[in-house]
Amino acid sequence: MNKLTNQYKSISKMGFFYIAGIMLWIKSYLTYVFEFNLDIQNVMQEFLLFINPISSVLIFLGFALFAKGKRAGIWIIVLDFLMSFLLYANVVYYRSAADYITLPTLTQTDNFGSLGGSILNLMAWHDLFYALDLIVLIGLYFWNRNNWSNSRMGFRKPMLVIAIGVMTFCVNLGLAEVDRPELLTRTFDRNYIVKYLGSYNFAIYDAIQTAQSSRQRVLADSSDITVVENYTTNKYAAPNKELFGAAKGKNIIKIHLESFQSFLIDYKLHGEEVTPFINSLVHNEKKNFTYFDNFFHQVAQGKTADAELIMDTSLYPLPQGAAFVTKGNNTYQALPAILGQKQNYTSAVFHGDNKSFWNRDEVYKHFGVDKFFHAKYYDMNKENVINYGLKDKPFFKQSIPMLKSLDKPFYAHMMTLTHHHPYLIDEDEASIKPANTGDPSVDRYFQTARYLDESLKQFFKDLKEAGLYKDSVIMIYGDHYGISENHKPAMKQITGEKITDFKHTQLQRVPFMIKIPGVDGKGTVHEYSSQVDVMPTMLHLLGIKANNYIMFGTDMFSKKHDEYVVFRDGDFVTPEYTKASGKFYDNDTGELIKEPTKEMKELEKKVLHELELSDNVLYGDLLRFYEPSESWKQVDTSEFSYLKKEK
Known part of the structure; x- marks a missing residue:
């Protein structure tokens, strides 16, 4: 009787497998629904979302059934844990970046130490569900x-399980191709892969893509850069004759506004301007600054590192990972090296964080950056540090002596940190109350923005006292969004509008403003432009022809400037219409354009081609084959060291 009772209560190994598979399947599906914004638009997509975990569950857990005896159960648990860990890691990453982990991002381990506080802030008690x-x-x-x-289970059952998993994947992929043709060959958006095939299959897809990109460098040759050169030469916009060389010989101070979106400008919270000083620069009565109010960021997974890449090389970021990490040893013809070789500029980066963050201590050498003032150069006591690193006020204050020490003319890049997710600030330093949307990240966003604004005001005062303001080009820009699409309900309260795909794309504006000594500012300029346009603009202001180098942007002051903004996922913005999440919208009305014009479709193809060419440059390291028409010496990285010499 006891024997019969035990048999009745026991679960077979196959039963154990089925229970594990069903729970992992349902957990994955619920995660897709409640954690990821996958923009499900029809019944087919909903069905595919429901079934896409099945193939991965059957195939991966199926391999455990080959194990002998009780080990099969252990392997099922181990594989379930690994798949669950990958799933949860994507959940945490998505809450911060609205994106999915790729192999290149996993190689960025040097960043983890600085990310600790942010990651903990992204976790919640209900995550025990995972x-x-x-x-x-x-x-x-x-x-x-x-x-x-x-004993070991016969091979027939495990093979049958895996075979069913493979067939399920084939059916899944076939249906996905019906709803989204050329899914695996033409998409620039990871969201589509996860929506149609699931996060586990995306991980496999990503691994294949990463391997292919490595192979691309090996197979590349000098003919590949000729194709790119022909394209960028045809795109080149001649400089504005009045401004060409207007900034030659002037110091350049480039100020990075961390996570700063343009909607902050002139925004009032509790009846107060959030950024009164920056607002005063935009509306400057002395007409010093030119402000571009339709300037967009173009970053992908590399965020700040991507912004640095784009603005100093006029290349687009990679679709996966950060080029600073995965392509940090590439040959570059970056702005610091060009200015150093052509006009004897001293280049320097100022950043109150560890030098290895985003692999900067290596990639800056390839950019030709002469000096890197990192955490070792600053007083990083606990009163001065919060979140990612040095607070902005002590950062700017401590940077002044280092700025004064640079040989002139110099190109100085000042990188702020405090206004970064999760937007932490000490109570005694918060001079404006938080918003009250109920979303902590959004609510605190305005407090750190005010702190950044106050920091910048003090920095301008210190620059003037140090004699560095009047004769310097001052460039101010936002590097990337601060509030991701995961915060749409809160942003609806902030903007007073529903955050549709169209509206979210419009919110990707970041500030760009510039002061050129001896040149009257143009006030607010409404031309559409983006980060990829900054390098050719700066070269022309310094009297260096941009068509001597491979660049995908065009001079923002040129009469021939191209007014379309390319995003990494293949979407884009023009003055008349916007492509967002694969659909076209009218900019004036925000309404969906059901039948895109021939012009829209042609620009869509051009955008994808442009991204492909830029990818080829980075994946193939093609600039190693390119020699500009004017004299150019490839950067010798052995000439650079960012170790602080102790006194």
Whole structure:
């Protein structure tokens, strides 16, 4: 009788497998629905979202069935844990970046130390849900293992399970191709892969793409850069004759406004201007600055590192990972090196964080950056540090002596940090109350923006006292969005509008303003432009022809400037219409354009081609084959060292 009772209560190894598979399947599906914004638009997409975890579950857990005896149960638990860990890691990453982890991002381990506080802030108590099935499985294993045979299961069952998994994937992919043709060959958006094929299959797709990109460098040759050169030569916009060389010989101070979006400008919270000083620069009565109010960021997974890449090389970021990490040893013809070789500029980066963050201590050498003032150069005591690193006020204050020490003319890049997710600030330094949307990240966003504004005001005062303001080009820009699409309900309260795909794209404006000594500012300029346009603009202001180098942007002051803004996922913006999440919208009305014109479709193809060419440059390291028409010496990285010499 006891024997019969135990048999009745026990679960077979296959039963254990089915329970594990069903729980992992349902957990994955619920994660897709509640954690990721996958923009499900029809019944087919909803069905594919529901079934796409099945193939991965059957195939990966199916391999555990080959294990002998009770080990099969252990391997099921181990594989379930690994898949659950990948799923949860994507959840946490998505909450911050509205994106998915790729192999290149996993190589960025030097960044993890600085990200610790931010990651903890992204976790919630209900995340215990992601471990619930593992707890159940472990309990079931110990309850049933003594009733399992010690022999190995026949090969037929495991092979059948895996075969069903493969067939399920083929059906899944076939249906996905019906709804989204050329899904795996033409898409620039990871969201589509996850929506149609799932996060586990995306990880495999990403691994294949990463391997292919490595192979691309090996197979590349000098003919590949000729194709790119022909394209960028045809795109070149001649300089504005009145401004060409207007800034030659002047110092350049480039100020990076971390996570600063343009909607902050003139925004009032609780009846107060959030950024009164920056507003005063935009509306400057002395007509010093030119402000571009339709300037957009173009970053991808590399965020700030991508912004640095784009603005100093006029290349687009990679679709996966950060070029600073995965292509940090490439040959570059970056703005610091060009200015150093052509006009004897001293280049320097100022950043109150560890020098290895985003692999900067290596990639800056390839950019030709002469000096890198990192955390070792600053007083990083606990009163001065919050979140990612040095607070902006002590950062700017401590940077003044280092700025004064540079040989002139110099190109100085000042990188702020405090206005970064999760937007932490000490109570005694918060001079404006938080918003009250109920979303902590959005609510605090305005407090750190005010702190950044106050920091910048003090920095301008210190520059003037140090005699560095009057004769310097001052460039101010926002590097990337601060509030991702995961915060749409809160942003609806802030903007007073529903955050549609169109509206979210419009919110990707970041500030860009510039003061040129001896040149009257143009006030607010409404031309559409982006980060990729900054390098050719700066070269022309310094009297250096941009068509001597490979660049995908065009001079923002040129009468021939191209007014379309390319985003990494293949979407884009023009003055008349916007392509957002694969659909076209009218800029004036925000309404969907159901039948895109021939012009729109042609620009769509051009944008994808442009991204492909830029990718080829980075993946193939093609600039190693390119020699500008004017004298150019490839950067010798051995000439640079960013170790602080102790006194």
